[in-house]
Amino acid sequence: MLSFSNPLVLAGGATFLLVGVPILIHLINMMRHRRVEWAAMEFLLASQKKNRTYVMLKQLLLLAMRVAAILAIIFIIARPLFKDPRFAHLLGGATTHHILVLDDSYSMSDRASDTSAFERAKTAILRIAQRAVADGTPNEMTIIRTSKGTPERTERLTREYEVKLTELLKTFQPSETNAGPGEVLGKLETLLGEPKGENRLVYILSDFRENEWNDPVELTKTLTDLNDADAQLFLVSCTDKVNENLGVVALKPLSLSRSAGVPTQMEVSVKNFGTRVAKNVSVQVQEDRLQRSGVEFDQIAPGKTETRRFSVQFLNPGFHRVTARIDADSVEADNARHVVMDFPPDVPVLVIDGNPVEKDAWFLSVVLNPGGKPGTGINAKLERPQYLTSHPLDPYRVIYLVNVERLDQAAVAALETYLKNGGGVAMFLGKNTNPDFVTTELYRDGKGFFPLPIGPSTELLVQALEKGTDLKVTPHPVLRIFAGERNSYLNDVSILRYVTAPKKWKPPVDSTVEVIASLRNDAPLIVERKFGEGKVQGRVMAFLTTAGPTWNNWARNPSFIVTLHELQNYLSGADPETRTIGTPIELTLDAAQYERNVELLRPGQRGDVPLKSVAEQVSEGDKQEVKVKFPVTDVATSGVYEVKLTRADKSDESRVFAYNVVPDEGNLRLVNGEQLVGKLKGVTYLYQQAADFQGGASNKAGSNLSEWILYGLIILLILEQILAYFLGYHPPKAVAGGAR
Numbered sequence: 175m176l177s178f179s180n181p182l183v184l185a186g187g188a189t190f191l192l193v194g195v196p197i198l199i200h201l202i203n204m205m206r207h208r209r210v211e212w213a214a215m216e217f218l219l220a221s222q223k224k225n226r227t228y229v230m231l232k233q234l235l236l237l238a239m240r241v242a243a244i245l246a247i248i249f250i251i252a253r254p255l256f257k258d259p260r261f262a263h264l265l266g267g268a269t270t271h272h273i274l275v276l277d278d279s280y281s282m283s284d285r286a287s288d289t290s291a292f293e294r295a296k297t298a299i300l301r302i303a304q305r306a307v308a309d310g311t312p313n314e315m316t317i318i319r320t321s322k323g324t325p326e327r328t329e330r331l332t333r334e335y336e337v338k339l340t341e342l343l344k345t346f347q348p349s350e351t352n353a354g355p356g357e358v359l360g361k362l363e364t365l366l367g368e369p370k371g372e373n374r375l376v377y378i379l380s381d382f383r384e385n386e387w388n389d390p391v392e393l394t395k396t397l398t399d400l401n402d403a404d405a406q407l408f409l410v411s412c413t414d415k416v417n418e419n420l421g422v423v424a425l426k427p428l429s430l431s432r433s434a435g436v437p438t439q440m441e442v443s444v445k446n447f448g449t450r451v452a453k454n455v456s457v458q459v460q461e462d463r464l465q466r467s468g469v470e471f472d473q474i475a476p477g478k479t480e481t482r483r484f485s486v487q488f489l490n491p492g493f494h495r496v497t498a499r500i501d502a503d504s505v506e507a508d509n510a511r512h513v514v515m516d517f518p519p520d521v522p523v524l525v526i527d528g529n530p531v532e533k534d535a536w537f538l539s540v541v542l543n544p545g546g547k548p549g550t551g552i553n554a555k556l557e558r559p560q561y562l563t564s565h566p567l568d569p570y571r572v573i574y575l576v577n578v579e580r581l582d583q584a585a586v587a588a589l590e591t592y593l594k595n596g597g598g599v600a601m602f603l604g605k606n607t608n609p610d611f612v613t614t615e616l617y618r619d620g621k622g623f624f625p626l627p628i629g630p631s632t633e634l635l636v637q638a639l640e641k642g643t644d645l646k647v648t649p650h651p652v653l654r655i656f657a658g659e660r661n662s663y664l665n666d667v668s669i670l671r672y673v674t675a676p677k678k679w680k681p682p683v684d685s686t687v688e689v690i691a692s693l694r695n696d697a698p699l700i701v702e703r704k705f706g707e708g709k710v711q712g713r714v715m716a717f718l719t720t721a722g723p724t725w726n727n728w729a730r731n732p733s734f735i736v737t738l739h740e741l742q743n744y745l746s747g748a749d750p751e752t753r754t755i756g757t758p759i760e761l762t763l764d765a766a767q768y769e770r771n772v773e774l775l776r777p778g779q780r781g782d783v784p785l786k787s788v789a790e791q792v793s794e795g796d797k798q799e800v801k802v803k804f805p806v807t808d809v810a811t812s813g814v815y816e817v818k819l820t821r822a823d824k825s826d827e828s829r830v831f832a833y834n835v836v837p838d839e840g841n842l843r844l845v846n847g848e849q850l851v852g853k854l855k856g857v858t859y860l861y862q863q864a865a866d867f868q869g870g871a872s873n874k875a876g877s878n879l880s881e882w883i884l885y886g887l888i889i890l891l892i893l894e895q896i897l898a899y900f901l902g903y904h905p906p907k908a909v910a911g912g913a914r
């Protein structure tokens with residue numbers, strides 16, 4: 175199949191009149207000869223008659239070569255393209271590679287009228303393929319969905335593939351991720367290799383939301399690099415309208431305490447991503463799939479987030495799930511949020527009593543579990559400091575050190591190992607506390623686990639004129655239930671004595687040390703430190719007063735009970751973990767305690783066949799571990815996932831995870847074509863709406879025959895000169911001395 179890049183050159187007959195010029199010149203030369211009879215010439219004419227046919231053929235050949243030279247020049251200007259994909263590569267033609275980066279983040283599910291942005295993108299892909307197939311040049315297509323990050327199989331564009339593509343696109347649906355085109359575009363060369371002679375047309379089919387395109391510094395650099403690699407860029411916008419959308423952006427318990435049968439306060443937040451006031455918004459709440467009374471919002475202003483509180487109650491220990499959901503709107507994925515909370519039946523904790531006479535440790539253990547029903551589930555074991563070196567500490571969720579004078583080196587080392595493995599330690603000071611030991615052995619210039627150096631204890635002086643609140647708290651997870659509110663219980667707390675920190679002491683910059691509560695004289699009272707390296711870190715909380723009502727009346731105040739239970743859950747890591755779509759499930763287990771067969775139940779799959787996996791067993795030193803991983807593709811939708819494990823004694827165990835979407839992807843505000851011009855400075859691209867886009871075309875498509883014709887023209891002109899030389903008359907040169 176032959177076509178021309180400049181077909182106007184061939185239009186009409188004027189161009190082809192040039193072909194007649196050599197013929198005309200030849201005829202004119204024949205007409206201007208005058209016949210003169212001459213005997214010698216007659217002899218020559220007789221000789222010529224014998225060779226006339228041979229000479230005529232050579233002259234016609236010369237004429238044909240000159241006509242062909244004129245035609246070759248015309249065709250070079252017209253730029254002929256050979257478009258048969260079966261043979262074009264033999265002539266040096268480059269394949270056009272259509273690379274389609276399909277944004278399938280959940281904002282592309284935005285639905286208006288009877289279709290969505292994602293459906294418009296799929297329609298545009300079909301049009302691109304149809305135009306490329308009709309073009310007849312060598313074309314290939316690769317589709318990369320942004321949530322996958324890896325290309326579908328590269329296919330040569332044919333009529334057969336066009337049918338196959340139609341069926342493939344039916345299987346594509348928006349994901350629940352927030353993965354935009356940026357990451358995929360940045361690694362195109364890694365995914366597809368270097369171009370190596372192919373012409374690349376890169377299409378970005380997206381909704382161009384503000385989240386990614388409002389300040390596209392990295393994207394601009396990536397697109398510029400693609401321009402430099404000679405790729406043609408097409409930005410195909412799949413929506414031109416901002417629809418109204420609400421999203422459940424947060425769901426969390428206010429308290430870390432987990433006791434079966436005791437109500438737990440929770441908060442739910444809904445954001446209005448639209449441009450109009452949302453009125454009478456109802457949030458339905460489910461407790462373990464059972465519907466309960468909902469939460470009502472009178473109105474939510476555009477761009478604003480409103481929060482309401484409600485309580486849940488579970489009678490039995492174990493994992494419990496809570497889901498908050500709003501009515502369907504233009505984007506479905508952000509209409510629900512999930513959380514999983516653990517109500518343990520038995521939580522072993524260790525209380526180290528430094529001075530049984532003071533009974534501070536006994537008082538603390540009673541607060542942790544006062545007995546009766548419903549119980550707290552906390553099983554507090556009281557022991558002396560020697561216990562730390564003679565028994566394993568791993569079984570205990572939290573270790574409390576109460577009024578301890580000193581510890582031997584082995585006990586200090588055991589506590590530090592426990593913390594480095596993710597344990598939690600709370601240390602209450604008192605009469606027995608030895609400040610020098612704590613500073614030199616437990617703090618150790620910031621290398622030990624204690625968060626600060628300390629001095630002697632002192633009284634908190636009473637204000638002469640007005641009694642103020644002794645305790646000032648921050649919105650830390652342990653104390654956030656009190657922060658920001660006028661709380662009568664905290665107002666009644668009196669701190670009589672406390673252990674001092676050095677004057678002008680402040681937490682070191684870039685450290686994990688944080689003062690979470692202080693006294694009215696700004697002296698620190700509760701200080702936290704995270705201890706350990708890497709992802710696994712233990713938590714240490716230092717109270718610079720007593721656990722019992724010796725140096726304060728806080729221990730007899732109801733707020734102390736709440737604080738201690740929040741502390742218990744915080745140090746034991748009981749804050750519910752919220753995961754976002756796109757994070758795999760990875761577990762590391764003791765090989766001696768668990769078998770390798772693992773099952774995964776996905777949302778809505780209970781009763782169906784679960785996903786099964788065989789965990790990998792690895793060795794780290796003398797320790798045998800089982801590593802479990804369910805990839806991102808297995809946890810691709812929001813909801814609650816349950817990993818079912820089998821212990822070595824054949825008993826069952828479950829780990830439960832709540833997965834949610836990234837809330838900000840529900841922001842549907844757009845960056846339009848005019849705005850993109852200012853934001854993508856220096857980038858060469860074509861921007862068009864998907865409804866109007868017919869597909870890109872490369873001016874390099876097909877095999878350009880001009881170069882080959884040029885080579886042929888050069889050879890033709892050389893042969894023409896040689897032939898003209900032999901057909902012409904060339905008298906011999908004069909001999910020296912005048913002889914001829």
